[in-house]
Amino acid sequence: MKREAVFHTNTEEFVYPVSRRELVFRLRAAKKEIVKCILVYWDRTDRSKEKRQELVCYQRDELFDYFQITVIFSKIARYQKYYFILEEDTGKKWYYNMWGIRETTPKDGFFEYLYTNETDIISPPKWAQGIVYYQIFPERFCNGCVENDPDDCKPWGTLPTRENYMGGDLNGIIQKIPYLEKLGVECLYINPIFSGDFNHKYATTDYFRVDPIFGTNSTFRELVRACHKAGIKVLLDGVFNHTGIHFEQFCDVMEKQEESEFKDWFYINKFPVRITHRDYECVGAYKWMPKLRSANSKVREFIVSVMEYWIKEFDIDGWRLDVADEVDPSVWEEARRVIKEKYPDVLLLGETWGYGGKMLRGNQMDSVMNYLFRDTVTDYFGREAISVKEFDYRVNHVLAGYKEETNFVLYNLLDSHDTERFLFICKENKELFRMAVAFQMMFPGSPAIYYGDEVGITGDNDPDCRRCMIWDETADKELFEWYRKLIKIRKEHPCIRNGKYRTVLAEEKEDTYGFLRFHETDTCYVILHKGKKKDMIHCPVLEQGTYIDMLSGKEYVSENIENESFYNGDITEYRGMVKLELNPYSVIVISKKQGGCKNEEKKKITGNFTHNHNELGRFNGVWKIASRI
Numbered sequence: 183m184k185r186e187a188v189f190h191t192n193t194e195e196f197v198y199p200v201s202r203r204e205l206v207f208r209l210r211a212a213k214k215e216i217v218k219c220i221l222v223y224w225d226r227t228d229r230s231k232e233k234r235q236e237l238v239c240y241q242r243d244e245l246f247d248y249f250q251i252t253v254i255f256s257k258i259a260r261y262q263k264y265y266f267i268l269e270e271d272t273g274k275k276w277y278y279n280m281w282g283i284r285e286t287t288p289k290d291g292f293f294e295y296l297y298t299n300e301t302d303i304i305s306p307p308k309w310a311q312g313i314v315y316y317q318i319f320p321e322r323f324c325n326g327c328v329e330n331d332p333d334d335c336k337p338w339g340t341l342p343t344r345e346n347y348m349g350g351d352l353n354g355i356i357q358k359i360p361y362l363e364k365l366g367v368e369c370l371y372i373n374p375i376f377s378g379d380f381n382h383k384y385a386t387t388d389y390f391r392v393d394p395i396f397g398t399n400s401t402f403r404e405l406v407r408a409c410h411k412a413g414i415k416v417l418l419d420g421v422f423n424h425t426g427i428h429f430e431q432f433c434d435v436m437e438k439q440e441e442s443e444f445k446d447w448f449y450i451n452k453f454p455v456r457i458t459h460r461d462y463e464c465v466g467a468y469k470w471m472p473k474l475r476s477a478n479s480k481v482r483e484f485i486v487s488v489m490e491y492w493i494k495e496f497d498i499d500g501w502r503l504d505v506a507d508e509v510d511p512s513v514w515e516e517a518r519r520v521i522k523e524k525y526p527d528v529l530l531l532g533e534t535w536g537y538g539g540k541m542l543r544g545n546q547m548d549s550v551m552n553y554l555f556r557d558t559v560t561d562y563f564g565r566e567a568i569s570v571k572e573f574d575y576r577v578n579h580v581l582a583g584y585k586e587e588t589n590f591v592l593y594n595l596l597d598s599h600d601t602e603r604f605l606f607i608c609k610e611n612k613e614l615f616r617m618a619v620a621f622q623m624m625f626p627g628s629p630a631i632y633y634g635d636e637v638g639i640t641g642d643n644d645p646d647c648r649r650c651m652i653w654d655e656t657a658d659k660e661l662f663e664w665y666r667k668l669i670k671i672r673k674e675h676p677c678i679r680n681g682k683y684r685t686v687l688a689e690e691k692e693d694t695y696g697f698l699r700f701h702e703t704d705t706c707y708v709i710l711h712k713g714k715k716k717d718m719i720h721c722p723v724l725e726q727g728t729y730i731d732m733l734s735g736k737e738y739v740s741e742n743i744e745n746e747s748f749y750n751g752d753i754t755e756y757r758g759m760v761k762l763e764l765n766p767y768s769v770i771v772i773s774k775k776q777g778g779c780k781n782e783e784k785k786k787i788t789g790n791f792t793h794n795h796n797e798l799g800r801f802n803g804v805w806k807i808a809s810r811i
Contacts, residue, residue: 183270185283187212187246190266192293194543199298200252200587205259209249209266209278213242214752217271219249223264226294234267239753240682241582244575247753248582263292306548306591307500307527309415312679314669315630316367319599320396321347321381322650323633324354332395339652342645347381350650352397352405359412365636365662366669369415369628371502371531373599375402378426382599382648384504385426385471389488403496415499417531418492422485422513423505424464424471427457432472447481448472465505476510486517493525500529502593506541506550507534514546531593542588552592552627554580559596563618563712564607570695570712574688581626581683590680592627597635603647605640612638613767616664617710620769623668624699624708626683636665671732671771677701686756688749692717694764698754700724706732706773711764718763721772722748722756729760729772738762738772 190196190209197207207221219237224230237249253259265279265288277284281291325331325338331349338348352375362370374383377393392402409416425432431444439445440453449463449472463473474481492498506514514530521528531549532541538550558580562573581589596604596618608614622629633639634651638658641647672678677699686707687696693713699706707729709721722743723729729738740758748756762770 183215183268183274183276184212185276187215188268188278188283190278190293192295194302195539197293197295198585199259199303201303202258202298202300203255204252205255205262205295205298206250206252206585207237207264209237210246211249211268213245213247215270216247216249216268217752218267218269220267220269221251221253221264222267223253223262226261226263229263240586241578242685242750242753243579243582244572246582250586258298259295260297262295264295265292302544304542304544304585304587306587307529309499309527310369310529310549310628311590312626312672313368313415313628314366314672315369315371315593315628316362316365317371317373317595317598317630317632318355319350319373319382319633319648320352320355320375321350321383322648323350324358324651324653325349325351326353326355326357327351327397330395330397339650342648342650344645345381347395348650349395351395352392352401356401356405356408359408359414362414363412364666365631366666366673367414367631369417369499370409371417371593371630372419374419374421374504376421378421379428379470380426384421385424385428386421387426387428388430390491399496406496406498410497415529417500417502417529418498419504420485420489420501421504422474422476422488423509424473427470427472429472446478447475449475476513482510482513482516485513486520489517490521490524493521493528499527500531500548502531502533502551503547504533506532506547507536507538511541511546514541518546537583539583542584549588549591549593549628551598551630552580552594554583555592555594555625555627556596556601559618559621560604560607563614563621564604566614566712570688570690570693573695574685578685586682589626590628593630594622594625594627595630595632596622597632597647598630599632599648600644601647602643603632603639603641604635605638606642606647610640612658612661614712616661617712617767617769619665620668620708620771621710623665623672624678624697624706624771626681626699629672631665636662667733671706675699675701675704675706675773677704677706681705684750684754686722686749686754687719689719692719692764694719696721698724704773706771707760709762709764709770709772711766711768711770713764714766716763716765718761720746720748720759721762722751722754723758723760723774724754724756725774726758728775730775732771732773733769737775 188211199205221235224232235251237251239247240250241248268276277288279288279291332347335349336346375392375396376386377388377391379385392399406416431447434444435442451461455461457469459467459469465471530547532547533551535553541547558576561567605615637652638661639649641649681699681701684698686698687694694711696709723740726740738760740760743759
């Protein structure tokens with residue numbers, strides 16, 4: 183056993199509460215080396231009442247297996263000492279505590295969990311779990327009111343530059359709400375709408391006023407009401423890392439220099455200050471966007487006041503927070519404390535282009551933009567730069583990096599206003615694009631559509647990715663219907679919105695990937711064949727029966743496995759297989775035709791994943807447990 187691969191620490195990444203009576207325990211080990219992982223725990227005052235529960239392997243990447251269990255306590259989870267017993271397939275047992283791995287039962291050096299405070303609990307808004315986002319760059323979505331068009335407005339559809347305007351506005355969004363309803367959108371993320379410089383409005387000048395080219399504050403209030411009436415949530419883009427040079431407080435610094443009461447709101451390098459990146463910190467070297475000193479208490483109070491204003495006065499449902507990982511963490515901690523006390527269902531979504539775990543510890547964000555997901559999907563479907571096995575490793579590594587409760591609310595995007603369009607990355611190959619969309623829509627988390635992807639808009643990186651929305655006959659109606667169908671499946675199947683994930687196929691030769699989504703009430707299998715030839719695949723299933731492809735309507739009858747082995751078969755209890763004929767670049771989404779077996783039967787097939795303090799099982803998973811304790 184690779185002892186150096188085993189890892190657990192009593193920090194929130196490896197033991198955390200999901201309620202005051204429920205703790206999740208996690209442990210990492212080398213891939214396929216541990217056949218049984220047992221948690222031994224007790225109240226720290228009485229080891230004689232020691233209890234044992236078996237963890238299950240919930241994720242597997244290239245190098246590691248990740249084990250997990252949720253333990254339910256009869257009272258508040260607190261003062262628990264614990265260690266782990268690790269068993270190899272030879273029957274050899276190892277004991278793991280704070281001091282490492284030993285061959286004998288430890289007498290001290292135990293891990294310890296102390297106490298569950300209310301604010302320790304991971305509690306993103308329930309409405310955000312698995313929701314379908316739609317991102318709108320307002321200047322390019324729809325021109326609903328020509329009276330507020332800026333000077334020198336270009337004809338709709340002109341190729342974008344960093345400077346030109348096309349006339350998109352809030353009235354345009356209001357007019358297209360029926361379109362968004364038809365698509366199946368559940369939440370809008372709207373790029374900045376506040377008064378600001380440039381067509382993107384990321385150089386804010388007035389945080390309390392809608393920019394006149396988009397309409398008025400009253401127009402925005404009408405937009406929110408219309409969206410809510412249609413069952414659509416609304417997130418605003420909060421740009422609090424930096425401002426524009428015409429922001430009132432920065433103008434005061436430029437006018438009064440060292441005498442300005444706002445000089446400490448910014449990172450001034452020297453006086454007198456001029457408009458140059460050498461005299462103050464800014465975004466990169468972009469002199470038009472001076473960086474706010476977000477650690478300053480007055481700046482922090484200002485930011486929180488802006489956030490609360492738009493929630494209180496306009497009933498928005500949350501904030502997407504620009505470059506959130508560059509803002510001082512105290513801002514988000516204060517914002518969460520103030521806002522969540524009054525508006526607990528408001529969503530705080532942070533932008534980060536890497537791993538966002540440091541913002542997801544319960545004291546800052548509810549979710550982050552999952553660019554790690556995008557990078558992985560881009561490399562496999564878009565650029566075709568990695569193998570199906572590498573794709574599987576990376577997908578599961580991303581899932582293992584976050585808490586399960588967080589995975590269900592991550593903002594899973596293919597592209598955005600800051601990237602190339604995904605269709606452009608695919609070199610306009612719509613078959614690859616459709617496959618990537620299918621994976622995105624069936625994956626754990628919240629899929630995010632960048633406006634126009636659903637009708638075939640393409641484009642290179644900024645500014646080309648900000649082309650005008652297509653509203654005429656050139657829109658790709660087949661692609662639109664593909665999105666609609668996949669979103670409909672998401673909404674109809676709880677396993678897609680909040681079920682677990684397990685890879686069941688990763689065939690290198692055929693370039694085929696398959697995964698399972700599993701919930702107590704239903705199960706779906708998604709097979710993506712990226713190969714350029716027709717192939718036959720045997721897909722393992724948890725239950726025998728008749729399966730139907732929800733995309734084509736074709737039916738399949740499962741067969742016995744016999745002596746065939748399957749991907750992840752050592753940690754998944756397969757009971758049958760379905761033979762699938764796959765056309766090039768095809769997607770199949772199958773589900774058992776008549777609702778699957780009852781809960782008690784599922785327990786027998788898959789084992790228990792969650793246990794309570796009194797040894798009573800509660801089914802919550804699909805993973806295989808070798809034996810009962």
